[in-house]
Amino acid sequence: MKIIKTGGVTTPVGFKAGGINCGIKSNGKSDLAIIYSEVPGATALLTTTNQVKAAPILWCKEVIVNPYKQAVVVNSGNANACTGEPGTAAVKLTADKMGEALGLQSADVLVASTGVIGVALPVEKILAGIDALVPKLGNTLENGELAAKAILTTDTVMKTIAVEVDIQGKPVKIGGMAKGSGMIHPNMATMLSFVTTDVNIEPALLQKLLKETAVDTYNMISVDGDTSTNDMVTVISNGMAGNSKLEENTPDYEIFKEAFVYVHKTLAKKIIRDGEGATKFVEVEVFGTKTKDDARAMAKSVITSNLVKTALFGEDANWGRVLCALGYSGVAFDPLKVSLVFSSQAGMITLLSDGVPIAFDEDEAKKVLSEKEINISVELNEGDEKAVAWGCDLSYEYVKINGDYRS
Incomplete structure (x- = not known):
């Protein structure tokens, strides 16, 4: 696997992107992004588990019945969540306009x-922004970065990644961009993640792969324990690399899967590194559980504990808080073996x-x-299974950012 350090959603063949300010954000920062594939692509989608779902999420869940899509339009600065019928109508108008501007059907467009x-x-x-942005779409690195910047809210940095692997002698690329900084919690955190690839793969297999991948990537991160109304991960695969269609349980599929997981894990970890007010990136590894689910539950319990997070912010080795979080994870275990x-x-x-507690030097x-x-x-x-979760500390700055968010 080759890591393309400056890559993003425009790295795979056949993808264009761009971003502008269309006036949603009063500070002039970009707030509208588009990703466009030259041909329809097999599409996989995961959305928030929150019972309160934003209008664009409901649209995407409706149109993904046909799992071939060609464009994604994303706005930042307004979630269009809890906005009633006007919010639903706004999504339809957005998809209609994208279809008109790109020569597509409305249902070919995902909205976020x-x-x-x-x-x-x-x-x-x-x-109006769609009309202005569509002519500016391009396949350069800069075009991809403009899109990546346009989806940010409280994020302090854009989050992009691209890799390349060899499949049947063909260079296959995967590129991605994400946003997320606060309202991050396991089981689809408050985040948006858009991944493009030029591999040739059936949508059902791509959906299966994305679902499996999310379990140990996006679903193992937490900033503050809040799950949003707008969370979404989507992958569009346009097949323009020219490989024969990938089949599960083959060497080529395993090569692609490794790169695919790497891309999503990297984006998930970048979200945590940019956690609102965070001063520390924290990795929790749990080993020796009876089942994989046990390990995941315990790792997530520690990473979401506010007492653990505040202790880490204060650089206090208060390990009892970690053991306590393990204890209320819902997993049965023997504390005398830990x-x-x-x-x-x-x-x-x-x-x-x-x-048994081990005496340690406080200064160390x-x-x-x-x-x-x-x-x-x-x-x-207790067993042979393990899992990893990622999170951050909880600082004074987090409270300040979220206390001032609407203003």
Whole structure:
């Protein structure tokens, strides 16, 4: 697998993109993005588990019945969530305008929104923006970056990735962009992720692969424990790389799968690294559980604990909070078998070994936890399964950002 450091959604063959400010954001920052495939592509989609779903999410769930799509239009600055019938109508108008501008059917278009909930969407600005942006779409790196910047809200950096693998002697590329910084929680965090690829694959297999991939990527991240109304991950695969159609359980499929998982995991981790007000990136590894689901549940329980997160912000090795979070994860285990380690580039401290607390130097612990990236490793000694979750600390800045969000 070749990692293309400067790549994004325009890296695969046949994809164009772009982004502009259409007037939703009053600060002049870009707020409208389009991704366009030259040909219809097999499409996979995952959306929020929140019972309250934004209008664009409902549209996407309706039109994905035909799993071949050709364009995605995304606005930031307004979530078009909890906006009633006018919000539904706005999505239809947006899809109609995209279809008109690109020579497509409305149902060929996916629509996504992100921003403030419960505010009427100024759809006339989006419609005018589509007319202005479509002629500017291109397949350059810059075009991809313009799109990646246009989907951001409280994010401080754009989040992109691209890789290339060899399939049947053909260079197959996968590119992606994402947004997310707050309202991030397992089971589809508050985030948008758009991935393009030129591989030739059936939509049913692509959907299966995306669903499997999300379990150990997007569903294993957390900033603040809130799941949004607008979360969405979509993949469009236009087949323009020219490979024969991928078949499951073949060497070529496994090569593609490894790269596919890498792209989504990288985007998920970039979201956490840019968590609202975060000062630390935290990885929680749980080993030795009876089942994979046990390991996932325990890792997520630790990463979502506000007490663990605040202790890490304060650089306090309060490991009892970790054990407590494991205890309310819903997984049965023997605390007397648990071992626990904190580590970073500054060193490693063992805090618990087979259920017995280990005396440690507070100054050394402070040094370990003062780093930007922290690892918490838990060994259960109950079985052979493991899982990893990613999160961040909880800082004063998080409260400030979210206290001022609507203003």
